[in-house]
Amino acid sequence: MKINVNEWGIVPGRRKDTSFRLRDLLDFCRMEEETELIFERGEYHFFPDYAAEKLLYISNHDEDTIKRIAFDLSGCNNLTIRGNGAMFLFHTDILPFYCHECRHIHIEGIQMDYERPSYSEAVIAHAEPGLLELSVDRVKYPFFVKHKRLYFTGENFCHELQFWLEMDGEKGEPIAEDPDFFFNLPDGGAAAEWKETKEGAEIRLVGEGNRFSRASREGNRLILRHHPRNYPGFYVTDSVDIVCKDIELYHSEGMAFIAQYTENIELERFNITFNPKKRRAFTAAADGFHFVCCSGLIHIKDCLAENQLDDPLNIHGIYFRIREILGKGEYLAELVHHQQKGVKPGKPGDVISLVDKRTMLEKGKSMLAEYRILNKDFCVIKLEDEIQGLVPGDVFENRSCSPDLCVEGCTFRNNRARGLLLTTAGKVIVKNNYFHVPGAALLISGDCREWFESGASGSVIVENNIFDKCAYVTNWGKAPIQVSPETEEFADKKRVHDRLEIRNNKFICTDSRLIWAQNIDTIVFEGNQVILEEGYPEREGESFYTSYVNHFIDKND
Structure with a gap:
């Protein structure tokens, strides 16, 4: 069934809320077998006043669990949304x-932005080592100073400024020295x-x-980060076959797109970029594309991710930490990192890998028989088999x-920050892409000490890409390609990650660094x-730094 949304009173050009009528339309779509909204x-x-409201735990976002939702597609099947280039303008936290x-x-053919973005910006008008004078557009970014603290206001927020990202005024990229x-x-x-001045x-x-940073200078732009990362542009959970095409996302209050426990995702010409009418220094407030505990095939094709406030892509699972062994195959487990609360361990029948907390190597596998969520922090899981040798502090992943x-x-x-963060046991292909990022362009990591992002990588093939002056900020990368699982100990021969093939790429560098790798079995260059x-x-470092790498095969000319 094809539906022109104007038949439901949803029409462009009026500065009125669309969320209320949209709720009725989506309720109708849930009852239909197949629907196309035009x-x-x-x-x-879209305002939050009459929008749907739900309790949501969104991985890798700040904990702000009650969310207002514009397009609540929960329970919809065989639904197409054609925007025809329409601009969806969101107001406040939604x-x-x-x-x-x-x-x-x-979902295809839409532009997305916020009337008042969650961040603000300023230009450095005068710089000294311990003093900066900033020029701020008070109309776009209202603010006030109270008790020598600086606060920015929005349509429904008032937040103190406590950190920023400094961008080179000419290059439009993070500065090379201490940008945060x-x-x-x-x-x-x-x-x-702080004190107010005539200019800002x-x-x-x-x-x-x-x-301040030694690279701070007049004309540089500051991205003023005074809002939590709590509302992504797209949040997808427990779904199958999701496609987004021809999307222009100019701003989101969190990541541009995040999916959890979802099978088969295709993003094509999904551009995280500047609104051509506004040309802010920033786009999304956090990562570009983020995938947590997903399955099937994730296909990212012909996309652009620029000037967002974190990595363009991150794919990983989650390590649950064993707090107590309750009985044979039964464990009390916790979600440790504060941005991963409320995430479930999986579904019965999933394969669970039990992992040594020191080496990040597998101690055994079993199938998930059942689980019980106690609260956002703790759950109890029961496996079909008992795994010997586990101790509290070890972790497991799905x-x-x-x-x-x-x-x-x-x-x-x-x-x-960095480029693509690749921690999945599935087959990974990265080809025909262009990278110019301040940190490592490709990072294969994982840890069970801080972020608890899991995934011992299998086969990673990197071919026909251009790595253009990457890893120029050393806090964000040791080399353009970095492999660095964060383990406490190393085994004699067994490694966390398996195989990385780097073929027919172009590296444009300002120093000798190409690869920094440890705890991987095989690298082919x-x-x-x-x-x-x-x-x-110029940064210090070897062309190829390897530690605890079993096989490094250099076939380069």
Whole structure:
């Protein structure tokens, strides 16, 4: 069934809430076997006042569990949304798209932005080691100073500014020296005092030895990060066959797209980019594309991710930490990191891998028989088999949720942090992409000490990509390609990750670093072109640093 949404009173060009009528339309779609919603080109406004409200735990986001939702697609099947280039403009804290227990969802042809973004920005008008004078557009980014602290306001928020990301005013990318700056935090950062000025605001550091980045200079732009990351653009859970095409996402209050426990996802020409009418220094407030405990095939094709505030792509599982062994095959487990609360361990029949906390090597496998959620922090799982040798502090992950990944034809540039974070046991192919990121372009890691992001990688093939001056910020990467699972101990021969093949790529570098790798069985480096250019401070390091790598095969010319 095809439905023109204007038949339901959803029309462009009016600065009125669309959420209320949209709720009725989506309720109708849930009753139909197959539906296509057609939007007329134009601008649509979505406010949270009459939007659906649900309790949601979104992995890798700040904990703010009650969410208002514009497009609540929960329970929809065989649904297509055609935007025809329409602009969806969201107001205040609202989750644009939520898919839960959906099948065959196709969304295409939309632009997305927020009337008042969750971050603000400023330009450095004058710079000294311990003082910055900032120019701020008070109309776009309202603020005030109280008790020598700086606060920014929005349509429904008032948050203190305590950290920023500094961008090079000419290159439009994070500066090369200490781009993140933190202050007035309860647990760290410099002490700072603010005062209002005619052009904006002035910040002065208090205390001996405090200074701003040595790369701070007049004309650089500051992305002022004063809002929690709590509302992604798309949040998908427990669904199958999700497709997003021809999406222009100009801003989201969290990640652009995140999926959990979802099978088969295709993102094609999904661009995280600038609104051409506004040209802010930032796009999404966190990662670009993020996948947690997914399965099937994730296909990212011909996408652009630029100037978002974290990695373009991260794929991983979650390590649950065993708090107590209750009986044979029965364990009390906890979700440790504060941004992973409320995530379930899987479903009965899934394969569970039990992992040594020190080496991150598997101690055994079994199938999940049942589980019981106690609260957002703890659960009890029962396995079909008892695994010998487990101790409290060991961890487990869901190995049934290890998707294949193909990333092709994409551009990743000028964002904060790194490029693609690849921790999945599925087959990974990264081909025909362009990378210009300040950290490692490819990071294969995993840990059970801080983030608890799991996934011993299987086969990773990297071919025909361009790595253009990556890893110029050493805090975010030791080399353009980095393998670094965070283990406490190393086994004699067995390794956490399996095989990485790097073939026929072009590396444009300002120093000798190419690969930094440890705790992987095999690396193949073949047919790659290396070009040395100037442009960034030269960093120390070897072309190939390897530690606890069983086989390093260099077939390069």
